[in-house]
Amino acid sequence: MTSTEAVTGVPFTLNGKDLEADSGELLIDAAERHGVHIPRFCYHPRMKPVGMCRMCLVEVDTGRGPALQPSCMLPVTPEMKVETESEATKEAQDGVLEFLLANHPLDCPVCDKGGECPLQDNAYAFGPGETRFVEEKRHYEKPIPISDLVHLDRERCILCDRCTRFASEVAGDSLIHFIDRGSQTQVNTFPDHPFASYFSGNTVQICPVGALTSAPYRFKARPWDLDAVESTAAVDTTGARVVLQSSQDKLVRVVGVDSDAVNWSWLSDKDRFSYGANNSTERITEPQIKSGGSRKPARWGDALKQAAGALRGPADRIAAIGGSRMSLESQYAWSKLLKGVLGTDHVNAQLGDGLPAALVLGVDRATIAEACEPGGVIVLVGPDPKEEVPTLFLRLRHALVEDGASLIELTPRATSLSNLADVRLAATPGTAGQVMAALADGRLDDEVGTVASAELAKAHELLTSGRPVTMVFGRANLAESARYVADAVGALRRLVPEARFLPALRRGNVHGALEMGLAPGFLPGGIRNRRTNFGRWPSTPEFEGKDTDNVLRGCLNGDFDTVILLGADPLGDFPDQKLAAEALASVTNIISVDTFLNESSALADVILPAAMWGEYDGTFCNMERRLSPMRAKVTAPGRCRPDWMIAAELSLAIGPDLGFVTLDELQAELSSSAGSFTDVSWDEVASADDGPVLSTDRNWDLEFGDPADLPTGPGYGFRLIVDRKMWDMGTTTQQATGLGGLAQNAAIRLAPADVQLMELVGHEVVAIDQGDFQVEVPFVSDPAVIPRTAWMPARLPGFDARQLVAAGRSITQVRLHLPDRDVTTGSSGSAEGSGANG
Amino acid sequence: MGYLDGFPVTFKKIFEGVTTRQYRGGRDATTEDKAPKPERLHGRHVLNRYEDGMEKCIGCELCAGVCPAKCIYVRGADNPPDDPKSPGERYGYVYEINYLRCIHCDLCVEACPTEAITETKLFEFSFTNRDDAIYTKDELLVGDDGMPQHMPWEDWRPGEDEFTSGWMRATAPGGKAAFEGKVGWSGELGYGVRAPEAGQTAVEIEGTEGSSSSGDHDHDHDDSHGHGGGHH
Ligand code: SF4
Ligand code: SF4
């Protein structure tokens, strides 16, 4: 070996064997890789080591004689000699465990961790078996709820620092800490500040003892009566990998899986706890038919017959909305039924809160790993990732905090990543495209809208520095047209042609839906409908369909007879609530394929009950186009069926046979007809650790045109920003145990400067005046808001901001003024109270 | 012919004596008294209570986990704070044993950390439907006097329901003579703390110890694990 050769391996000796470690590798990891498990409590491979628990002590000789050292803090150095089974190591392990158990209560039989507890396992495998302590143990109040979802039992805590490190290092919500000193040290929250983190469930998963337990799982089952299967979370488009666990054919727990490509074992609380909706007693469990104003349970045969009857009319008078809840296979089946059999192209999985299908399908797609590349530049033109794609938020945050990535944020309000952003381009609604165009054209000397020229220059420098650029794009604002996002994408492509894009859409399997052609103008595989033969389909649509916006408007004009709702609730979900309500009231037939009775399915003439996530097998396609399995763990209740079977049966009721009766046959047909799926190995999808990423060479030459001009309004208004919170009045959240109460009451958020200007200080509500519509809503002064804009998340209890949105407008303005009914601080005790708190 | 070949056998047997013997309810052939049952006979279970009436079962499912016949179904729940059913956080909210499957091995009794589940000496119960065969918590739980409940189809004789509690369990961890005569169980409703049994002969145990001292040491070590965990 010459001295110029790079050192690839670090030679060391482990229990007498000569082995090699990677350079910089920690001893605990290197040993694990070579099959020697060193016991540990505090070390977690996804967090920085702290050496708190001392369980991993091993005898290490670096030439100065053997000494006990914590293997989680020690990178392997050349010629290190390690003994993990020597007398000294064993004695140290005995000692550490005896000390840890000095205060640990023996309530394993009632502890949710009992049976899968590292402390139990290590005590059994490495402990002394007896204790010499006879003293009374430390006592605290038994479990205290530190949030609505997490209980803390301080007696059981072994002070490993995992939960607290997770909260501050990974999630960035430093809401739990060690308090007090010495033997009184305990984990706790700040007084009056619950552990209200979107990621709190992860601390339950990583706590090596039963100190942190989850409220929904509390006493539901014991580890030995759990049955498990690996699957993919479908609440947002990140597609976090999970294990579904059931007991007695009921889902009782969801645990994160360490997928290197996607979620690194972390889950959002929504991923983790949404399974509760499966067990809700409100599920629709049998087909229903409406007759004479009331709904009656019906047999499948009758319900299908009635639905088929409503679908016999001309194809262009049938429309379908939704489909992003289903599996890829079900999406294919419905796509074939709607487009191939019925021949309608008025099909859209997005409910006016998404982006044009061509844009999402056609841009050069980044993987999450590429977006989070160390040293890369991330451009965020989209919603607050923490609210809408929370697992992606954790990856982005890690890239920014640990891996030297830079962030340019082009959003209409500050997000959870703003404090980590290198440049924040605070663009008011309607201006994102113009701002990005100015960067692309190098017009950096003048401000654009509310964005100062200095900020433009900084962003331009980052984008042209030659570092890899990824744009994370999505709908930041439901009250402005998606057009501006498209403009920004187009402009960035001009400036950085090799930039890649990661769409941060929100709705579950929406990427699967777009791939399967549940969008106007497309067929499965991202193929544009050329009105010729497609695969084994009987036909393809003869016309170009409308998106959800225009379908609903068409309903008002009487253009449609039948609307099929595929797990979609336009009344609860479409940005323009008024339009959705009027539209659905004016169509003749509504067929709803759904799991719950919601505002929209309650209007349906026929309801076909669908199986939920966790009750069917299928495939998920995430934002990277990564395919991973969604698996059935429990039996669907009542007479619910997987969506693809409903499509197949409905097709038979109409006449044609869709041509598949098993999932395998369906997948085979899908591969053969949908171009980009030809090479997909379904076995690989089912078994690979991370799941294959669908390879496409689309990078389409999209036409963007000139970015829209800066919109000019009447000038009196505040530009409205409406987006979504993780916890809202959505059906899943409301039906899942423990999540219903997490949605915060609606309030309109205004810039502090505007609150001053409007002399709102001391008031609690502000009046919104839309001409034909007046309302008073609570307001909050929030520095995240740009002056002359107003931010209000949709679908919260109290007031739904969607009432202010009118579909089709490029931006929405609201007129705000002092409330007529004067509620001032002086007359209201509660306002004084809150003042004192502040 | 052919199908008639079997009839000669049938007719021959009709005139032979009946060999089926009726069950005599455990009585011996001459008297009407039932034969005494061994002290540790494994009969149907009871769920015990503490002296203050609290249920001993904490709904931990250890019995269900160990049961080789998978015949126990337990669900735990939070103790209602205003009306706790058992000491501590958790109580057995559902408890069922299916006697069509139970093999009376008593592994559940050994697994229970609180001596909640034990077996009586009652094995004479014949039900006429499957529902009756599944004993629910209401049926298994001892009454306010600490006595097992008598189901209509069970044949109890006076005094038979007396020795049903944690006292029933193996008396000495690891079978070591050192534990003989020591109380290793909690008090129970109706009886208080039962006195230890004098019975087990020290001679036998010493004999085993002498024959393989090293093997016995290991055994003892394991067992004190289980014991220590069980009684706190
Ligand atoms: S609560 Fe659990 S994770 Fe947190 S410090 Fe204690 S033992 Fe560790
Ligand atoms: S005695 Fe044996 S078979 Fe019967 S319930 Fe107990 S563990 Fe199960």
Ligand code: SF4
């Ligand atoms: S092992 Fe004992 S305490 Fe636990 S569930 Fe069974 S009977 Fe109840």
Ligand code: FES
């Ligand atoms: S694992 Fe090394 S000190 Fe805790």
